Amino acid sequence: MNEAARRPIFRRRKMVNMIMTGVMGAAAVIAVIPLVLIVFYVLWNGFGSLSLSLLIEDPNSPGRPGGGVRNALTGSAIMVGLGVAIGAPIAIGCGVFLAEYGQNRLGTVLRFLVDVLAGMPSITIGLFMYALVVLPNKQFMAIAGALALAIILLPIVARITEEMLLLVPRGLREAAYALGAPRWRTVIRIVLPTALPGIVTGLMLALSRIAGEAAPLLFTSLGNQFTSTDLLRPIDALPSRIYSYASGPFDYWHEQAWAMSLLLVLFILVVSLGVRAIAGSKVTVRQ
Amino acid sequence: MAVTGADAPRRSRSIISGGRHFADNAFIGITGAAALVVLLIIVGLFYELISRSWSSIEANGLNFLFGTNWNPSQGQFGAGVFIVGTAITSISALVLATLVAVFVALFLVEIAPSWLARPIGYMVELLAAIPSVVYGLWGIYVLGPFLVTFVGPAITNTLGAVIPFFDGTPRVTGLLPAIVVLTIMIVPTIMAISRDVIGAVPGSQREGILALGATRWEMIKIAVLPYARSGVIGGAILGLARAVGETLAVTLVIGNRASMPDSIFAPTYTMASVIANQFQEADGETHRAALLEVALVLLAMTFLINVVARLLVWRVTNGQRAVVVE
The missing domain is CATH 1.20.5 (Single alpha-helices involved in coiled-coils or other helix-helix interfaces)
Structure with a gap:
């Protein structure tokens, strides 16, 4: 030294x-x-x-231990499914536009708006749907909740789609152009299919995000003591039932809230691990 | 024509087949319409909240922002308590979370080998995927009692002896658990962005200062952090936006009382939590309109915070992303 x-x-x-x-x-x-x-x-x-009756029974009247949360499980499945069905096409369209035609000033502004939308509190999006759908119809309904979830999903999937499209090698496009394919055809037949795994993982991540959202559902789908499949009526959801049980007075509610949390967290862990396995570390969901 | 960029097909191709021009334009129209939906949603959000809360805006005026009496049955609507509650919880969470998150990001980029950095980064990011209500449930039944027995007395005995705000009776729900839960929730946001911008600092920057004989910490302090600063600040502000808008986890642990907190253990409200807690049982149109105005203030606040943060993050990462893509 x-x-x-x-x-x-x-x-x-x-x-x-x-x-x-x-x-x-x-x-x-x-x-x-x-x-x-x-x-x-x-x-x-x-x-x-956790028990079987939790999965296959509706809740008992408050204060009577036992019963299940079948209503919440089916309600969540319906609203999340519908939210993806409504939000995904718009989000993918938006992502395609940003990637294909967005390398200019208009694209910069739109991209910025997508990011800003992603940062808006989910409870205000719930109130937006309340004002837009629930108030005029004087009726809480499942479709309003699904629309709120679709709005939350939209910016996440749009940005992931854009990034995935930009990762598609340029040679592939050029090959398609060289064969005489017009641009729209190149995007639909060549670029989108190539980027599909990335877009699907983005969708899965967004799906796991909206599956856990309760705030936008409080004033849109409201909740329901019974299993319902009517889109124009109130419907239950897993996260909002966790919320009401967690703040409620009964011990068995708290226990069921933990069990529901377990179902939700397992779902999210499985989705996220699955996505990890498929996509490596390329895609992550950020709030 | 909106088609631009180096790889756009040449216009002359449409001479070969006339129909293509139309199909390409239709494709732009359809995807462009999807992109415009985003703009419509944002405009609609503000429009609906403004028009539905207009009666409250007219009736309460500026007193809404600065008044601290919230008494719906008496027709008093001062949202000052909620604004203060939101400010205290989210700014405290921001400070605590940024401290932890930036050090974690530095650890992951500068120190940890990739076999360690990858799982840790992944685990921290998983925290962001756990639903808000689950944090709330955990906050009431695990974190709250823990804070009451262990952390609360420690705070009152040390800081509380000097500053009255840190004195009081520790409770399961109140400001302190809300701050801790929020801190945990925004660490992943700040960490992920900090990691990206710190990773984007050019290697030559580090090599230069190491060649001058700096230690690793000196390298971080002199060459890395100043370079990544505006990106890290942007990430922190995004975390702040998340904390400001966070609803159910906070509603479950903050105690929900419309009074100005006089101690770090006191129950209070944030803007988001008062909406979640009172909107369904709102008595009458005026109460509902006032809560919608709270939502409007919340929306405007997060909107501004987001705009500032995005601009900061973009300034750092945008140029670098273009390089990766091209």
């Missing part, structure tokens, strides 16, 4: 370096702890309260 290395200032610099390295490592540990704790408690409390 040379003379300079033994000077106190050098030792201090090394010390600071070591301390800060430790701080950064500690931050990583601290950031991971909540996830471990939340997943642990959801698994622990959730599995304890």
Whole structure:
């Protein structure tokens, strides 16, 4: 070791370096702890309260333990499915436009608006649908909830579609053009199919996001004690039932809330792990 | 013609077959219409909220923003408490979460080998995928009691002895659990963006300062952080927007009382939580209109925060993304 290395200032610099390295490592540990704790408690409390009757029965009248949340499971499935069915085509169209015709000022503005929409609080989107659909019809209904979920899904899928389309190698397009294909045909037959795996993973991630949204449903689909499939009537949903049970007075409600959380978190973990396996680390969902 | 870009087909191709021009234009029209839906939604959101809350805007005026009495049965609508509640919870969460998230991002980019960085990054991102209500449930039944027994007394005994705001009786629901839950919820947002912008700092920047004999921390402090600063700030502001708009997790743990918090343990409301808690049982049109005005204020606030954040993030990452694509 040379003379300079033994000077106190050098030792201090090394010390600071070591301390800060430790701080950064500690931050990583601290950031991971909540996830471990939340997943642990959801698994622990959730599995304890999970039962077959939870899945296949409607809720008992409040205060009478037992019963299930079939209404919430079917309601969530219907609204999430409908939300994807409504939102995905628009989102993909939007993504195609941004990728194909958006490399200009108009595209920059639209892209910006999509990002801004992605950042809007979901509860205000719920109120928007309340004002637009529920108030004029004087009726809470499933379709209003599905529309709110579609709006939440729209910006997420639009941006992922755009990015996936831009990743398609240019040679593929040029080959299509060389064969005389017009641009729309090239996009539909060559570019979209090539980008399809990426778009599908984006859809899955957006789906898992809207499956967990309760705030936009409180004033649109409202909730329902019974299993319903009528799109023009109130319908139940898993996250909003977790919310009402968690803040309710009965112990068996809390237990069922944990069990529902378990179902929801498992669904999201499976989707997200599946997506990871397919797409590697290319796609992530951000709120 | 709207078709631009280097790889657009030449216009002369339409001479070969006349129908193509029409089909291409129709395709632009259809996808463009889908893109315009986004604009319609944003305009519609503001329009509906303004028109539905107009009676409240007229009746309450500026008193709505600065008044602190919220008493629907008496016809008093001052949303000041909710605005203060939102500000305290989200700014505290922002500060705490940014501290953790930036260090995590630095750890993942600069220190951790990829076999470690990948799973940790993935786990932190998974936190963003857990639904808000699940955080709320966990907040009431696990975090709340934990804070009451362990963290609450520690705060009152140390900080509380000096600053009255940190004194009081720890409760399961109130400001403190809301801040902690929000912090946990926005760490992934800030971490992910910080990681991207820190990763985008050119390697030559690092090599240059290392060649001058800097330690790794000096390299981060002098060469990396200043370069990534505006991107990191943008990420933090996006986290702030998320905290401001976060609804159910906060509603479950904040205690829901329309009074100005006098202590970090006191129950209060945020804008989003008062809407979630009162809208369904709103008594009468004026109460409903007032809650819609709260939503309007919330929307305007997140809109502004988002615009600022996006501009900052874009300034850093946009140029770099163009390079990747081309």
